[in-house]
Amino acid sequence: MNFKNRRLWAVLAVIMVLSAALLMKVFERRREAVEGLTFEVSARSEIERALSSGLPVMIDFGSEYCGPCRAMESELIWAEALVRGKGIILFADVWKDSSLAEGFPLRVIPTQFFFNRDGTPLAVPKDDQLGLFEYRDGSGRHVYTIHEGPLTSHQILGLFRLMGVDVE
Known part of the structure; x- marks a missing residue:
C-alpha cells in the first residue's frame, strides 16, 4: 500500500x-x-391531584412501546420544563397501567386532554388548526378537549398560552 x-x-x-x-x-x-420523564404518573390519584391544583393541565396518554409516543417524548420533556410551576403536563403509560385512562374517552395513543385552571376543559378556539375536538357527554355538556396524535413542544406551549400560561 x-x-x-x-x-x-x-x-x-x-x-x-x-x-x-x-x-x-x-x-x-x-x-x-x-x-428525565419525571412527570409520568403511576396512580390515578396523581391525575386527580393535578386537576384540582389550580393550574392548567395537559394529560398525555401513551406508551413507551408506541412509536409516535416515543417520538413525542423529547417534545413533552421540553414543554414540561417550560411550563413547570405555571402548568402541569402529565404522561400516563396506558400499556403499563390501563386503569390510568378509566373514564377518559381514549381511542388511540398518543392522545392529550387539556384542562383550564378550574378543571374545566379548554374551549376549542374557532381558528383551531391542530384538530382539537370537544367531547360531550349524553346531556351535551363539554367534558373533555382532546387531541389525538403527537404534538410538538411549540404546539403544546401554544395550548398552554390559550389556558393563560405565560411561556417565554
Whole structure:
C-alpha cells in the first residue's frame, strides 16, 4: 500500500471513530431525556391531584412501546420544563397501567386532554388548526378537549398560552 492509500484509510478510520462517538453521545442524551420523564404518573390519584391544583393541565396518554409516543417524548420533556410551576403536563403509560385512562374517552395513543385552571376543559378556539375536538357527554355538556396524535413542544406551549400560561 502506498502512502496516499494509508493516509486515506487513516482519515476514514478517524471519521468512523468520531461518528461512532457522536452517535453514542446522541443515544446517551436520548436515554437521559427519557429517564428525565419525571412527570409520568403511576396512580390515578396523581391525575386527580393535578386537576384540582389550580393550574392548567395537559394529560398525555401513551406508551413507551408506541412509536409516535416515543417520538413525542423529547417534545413533552421540553414543554414540561417550560411550563413547570405555571402548568402541569402529565404522561400516563396506558400499556403499563390501563386503569390510568378509566373514564377518559381514549381511542388511540398518543392522545392529550387539556384542562383550564378550574378543571374545566379548554374551549376549542374557532381558528383551531391542530384538530382539537370537544367531547360531550349524553346531556351535551363539554367534558373533555382532546387531541389525538403527537404534538410538538411549540404546539403544546401554544395550548398552554390559550389556558393563560405565560411561556417565554
